[in-house]
Amino acid sequence: MELTRRDAAAALAAIGATGGVALGVRRAGDGAERSDGAKQSDGPAGDGEEIPDDEAVRETMTAVATVVYPEPVTGVEAFVDGFLDGRLDGSAHGEGIRAAVGEVRSASRSWYDAPVAEISAAERDSLLRELGADTAEEDPRGSAAERVRYYVVNELLLALYASPTGGELVGIENPQGYAGGAESYTRGPR
Amino acid sequence: MSGAESVGDGRSEAGDGGADDVDRTPVSDADVCVVGAGPAGALVADRLAGEREVVVLDAGPRFDPADRLARQERAIRPSYGRPDVWGVGGERDAHENAGDRFYPLNHARVKGIGGSTLHWQGMVMRLHEDDFNSGTERGVGPDWPIEYADLRPYYAEAERELGVAGASDNPYAPPREEPHPMPAFEPSYSDSLFAEACEELGIDMHSVPNARNSEPYDDRSACVGYGTCQPVCPSGAKYDATVHVERAEERGATVIDRAPVQRLEHDGDDRVTAAVYATPDGGEHRQEADAFVVACGGVETPRLLLLSASDRYPDGLANRSGHVGEFFMDHLFAGAGGTLDEETRQNHVGFYTSACDQFYDEADESQAPFKLEFFNYAGPSPVEMALSGDDWGDPLLERLRDGYGDHVAMGGLVEQAPDADSRVTLADDRTDGHGNPVPRIEWTVGDRALDTIERANEIQVSILEELGADVEWVAGPDATGPAYHHMGTTRMSDDPEAGVVDADCRTHDLDNCWIASSSVFPTSGAMNPTLTIAALALRVGDDVAEWLGGEN
Numbered sequence: 001m002e003l004t005r006r007d008a009a010a011a012l013a014a015i016g017a018t019g020g021v022a023l024g025v026r027r028a029g030d031g032a033e034r035s036d037g038a039k040q041s042d043g044p045a046g047d048g049e050e051i052p053d054d055e056a057v058r059e060t061m062t063a064v065a066t067v068v069y070p071e072p073v074t075g076v077e078a079f080v081d082g083f084l085d086g087r088l089d090g091s092a093h094g095e096g097i098r099a100a101v102g103e104v105r106s107a108s109r110s111w112y113d114a115p116v117a118e119i120s121a122a123e124r125d126s127l128l129r130e131l132g133a134d135t136a137e138e139d140p141r142g143s144a145a146e147r148v149r150y151y152v153v154n155e156l157l158l159a160l161y162a163s164p165t166g167g168e169l170v171g172i173e174n175p176q177g178y179a180g181g182a183e184s185y186t187r188g189p190r
Numbered sequence: 191m192s193g194a195e196s197v198g199d200g201r202s203e204a205g206d207g208g209a210d211d212v213d214r215t216p217v218s219d220a221d222v223c224v225v226g227a228g229p230a231g232a233l234v235a236d237r238l239a240g241e242r243e244v245v246v247l248d249a250g251p252r253f254d255p256a257d258r259l260a261r262q263e264r265a266i267r268p269s270y271g272r273p274d275v276w277g278v279g280g281e282r283d284a285h286e287n288a289g290d291r292f293y294p295l296n297h298a299r300v301k302g303i304g305g306s307t308l309h310w311q312g313m314v315m316r317l318h319e320d321d322f323n324s325g326t327e328r329g330v331g332p333d334w335p336i337e338y339a340d341l342r343p344y345y346a347e348a349e350r351e352l353g354v355a356g357a358s359d360n361p362y363a364p365p366r367e368e369p370h371p372m373p374a375f376e377p378s379y380s381d382s383l384f385a386e387a388c389e390e391l392g393i394d395m396h397s398v399p400n401a402r403n404s405e406p407y408d409d410r411s412a413c414v415g416y417g418t419c420q421p422v423c424p425s426g427a428k429y430d431a432t433v434h435v436e437r438a439e440e441r442g443a444t445v446i447d448r449a450p451v452q453r454l455e456h457d458g459d460d461r462v463t464a465a466v467y468a469t470p471d472g473g474e475h476r477q478e479a480d481a482f483v484v485a486c487g488g489v490e491t492p493r494l495l496l497l498s499a500s501d502r503y504p505d506g507l508a509n510r511s512g513h514v515g516e517f518f519m520d521h522l523f524a525g526a527g528g529t530l531d532e533e534t535r536q537n538h539v540g541f542y543t544s545a546c547d548q549f550y551d552e553a554d555e556s557q558a559p560f561k562l563e564f565f566n567y568a569g570p571s572p573v574e575m576a577l578s579g580d581d582w583g584d585p586l587l588e589r590l591r592d593g594y595g596d597h598v599a600m601g602g603l604v605e606q607a608p609d610a611d612s613r614v615t616l617a618d619d620r621t622d623g624h625g626n627p628v629p630r631i632e633w634t635v636g637d638r639a640l641d642t643i644e645r646a647n648e649i650q651v652s653i654l655e656e657l658g659a660d661v662e663w664v665a666g667p668d669a670t671g672p673a674y675h676h677m678g679t680t681r682m683s684d685d686p687e688a689g690v691v692d693a694d695c696r697t698h699d700l701d702n703c704w705i706a707s708s709s710v711f712p713t714s715g716a717m718n719p720t721l722t723i724a725a726l727a728l729r730v731g732d733d734v735a736e737w738l739g740g741e742n
Contacts, residue, residue: 012192013259014259014262014263014266014416067582067583068582068583068586069582069583070583070584070586070587071583071584072587086192087192087193089192091192091193091195091196092193092195092196093192093193093194093195093196093260094192094193094196096193096195097193125583128582134580134581134582135580137268137269137578138267138268138269138577139269140194140195140269150267150269153582154267154577157576157577157582157586158263158266158267158573158576158577160576161572161573161576161590162266162573166573167572167573169587169590169591170572170587170590170591170594170595171533171572171591171594171595172535172537172538172572172594172595174415174417174538174539175417175537175571175572175573176266176416176417176418176537176540176571176572176573176574177262177263177266177416177417177418177573178415178416178417179414179415179416179424179425180414180415180538181414181415182375182404182412182413182414182415182539183376183415184415184535184538185378185379185415185535185538185539185543185566186376186377186378186379187379187535188379188382188533188535189532189533189535
């Protein structure tokens with residue numbers, strides 16, 4: 001089942017992005033700039049983690065999405081790109097995504113000697129589990145595992161399952177968080 | 191700004207947090223000071239603004255409408271509890287529980303402009319005629335000093351003010367004079383499944399009135415199906431009291447947020463003279479006015495009166511009767527649910543569309559009034575399920591498919607009889623950030639309500655079994671909880687010895703002080719209280735206007 005621009009728009013609406021975002025259109029530049037216009041730090045952050053630029057966040061989130069999204073889903077890259085357009089907006093939440101992605105990237109380099117996007121899907125799955133993101137409960141202010149669960153894994157799962165295509169995978173075309181109208185609840189199974 | 195973590199912390203904003211550049215100084219020559227910007231306060235303010243100089247003080251913040259999607263994300267994500275959605279809790283909202291049952295107060299309210307309508311479900315039924323005469327008709331509690339007929343025109347007006355979608359197909363509802371302002375929402379698919387079972391059992395189903403737009407109304411959107419009505423409607427289709435706060439401000443009212451009233455002061459002629467309120471910069475101000483309307487809900491209203499004790503009123507302001515804080519009531523939840531061997535199409539919307547009031551007026555001394563609800567949100571929401579668990583990818587999808595799709599459930603509300611031992615008092619040794627004793631809640635529930643929950647359960651289970659459901663849970667007397675409707679703590683009575691306010695909701699003790707709140711309900715019925723709160727608030731507005739006219 002293919003994710004579409006409509007799904008990305010729906011996901012953005014569900015997860016509270018600001019308006020006026022051009023979905024699916026990458027920001028100017030080759031990734032050296034942050035989409036909020038802030039100057040990209042070229043050194044490691046204070047805690048030793050590299051703070052990735054927009055391009056790196058997009059690449060890593062897409063790579064993780066291919067693992068945490070189910071097999072029937074296609075169109076993942078454009079979908080992830082689309083909703084990150086609305087999320088990497090200079091907000092506190094956007095910065096949380098950026099920092100958590102930095103931790104995933106750092107772990108991948110340390111443990112697999114390669115960026116997240118270049119390791120196999122099985123290795124990506126292992127990476128996330130070794131980070132503890134499978135058993136952690138999401139917490140934006142918690143441990144690294146809890147932050148990765150919150151800002152990376154659950155961020156992606158929230159985007160998918162609050163979209164109409166994600167909902168339809170489960171059997172609900174108007175999932176909670178998606179403004180799918182006030183008619184679908186009256187209709188019977190198809 | 192996007193994201194659940196981009197929402198400010200309402201507690202620190204509203205409590206002892208940093209100052210801002212908002213002018214929170216008192217308004218000179220105010221005619222009316224309203225304490226509380228929930229639905230009651232907002233409707234009173236709107237009623238009086240334009241003709242009168244009105245000031246509204248609220249303890250909580252003014253929420254940015256642009257944050258509603260982020261608050262919705264908080265409602266969905268497991269990291270946030272219900273109080274986190276609107277920043278309830280912390281020192282500002284500290285309280286104690288001392289009764290038979292725990293009362294989750296901070297799950298049950300929102301402080302700020304709009305009050306608890308920001309997180310309410312939005313169900314707006316009128317009380318039944320017998321609810322106003324419970325003592326006479328059912329032998330339980332006092333009669334109200336007003337009749338249904340007294341409130342009937344105000345009910346109609348409240349339905350127009352809030353914007354109510356409803357139909358006149360309920361044979362058990364009290365008489366009404368005109369259709370609802372909007373057509374009712376269509377029944378759900380699962381309602382149609384319930385309908386067959388109910389028909390077999392001779393149980394009637396009918397529509398329910400929703401304070402939620404079934405079509406564009408009052409410059410607000412029709413419902414677009416976000417499905418998170420409780421605790422947040424991002425579209426504005428569900429009524430909340432910011433509607434009337436904004437309207438009152440447009441008509442000249444001054445609304446001051448983050449201004450918790452510490453006490454009301456009075457003179458030697460039994461008139462309230464000022465509301466003393468704190469501001470985020472650490473300051474304290476006195477808002478003087480000719481008339482005062484306390485509209486702080488069923489817990490903070492009695493607390494404020496008790497905090498305002500003086501030499502003249504040693505037991506609390508307006509408390510010569512001794513009843514301030516007593517008779518704390520809520521509605522009790524009764525429910526049952528299970529699964530079918532077919533799809534039931536749940537969780538598309540966050541409200542219900544059919545109910546049964548057939549058994550309501552069977553109430554007597556031993557059975558409380560109760561109503562039944564047919565849920566459209568039984569079982570788990572897939573997106574919420576997806577965010578918990580140790581799986582992802584295909585195994586997660588499989589778990590979601592297994593967990594979603596075949597649930598059905600019913601709910602119901604049961605009246606709690608008034609009991610003086612169920613009460614709100616001041617804590618002995620715990621204070622809030624301003625040094626004021628926090629509210630202590632002693633919530634007790636009597637056998638009549640518990641027995642009635644069992645009766646409601648019997649009917650619910652019979653319907654579910656007729657439907658062919660595998661009944662998997664029953665919320666009976668041991669598992670019941672409150673519906674977050676705080677009532678009864680400044681009861682209404684013609685007798686100054688028996689109640690705190692008179693039939694006009696004016697305090698018996700102080701000439702220029704009214705209470706607009708469910709705290710004035712002498713008995714609670716089993717209908718969601720907000721439409722009655724709104725109707726009473728409109729009536730209070732008229733009475734205050736008339737009194738001010740006479741004074742001047």
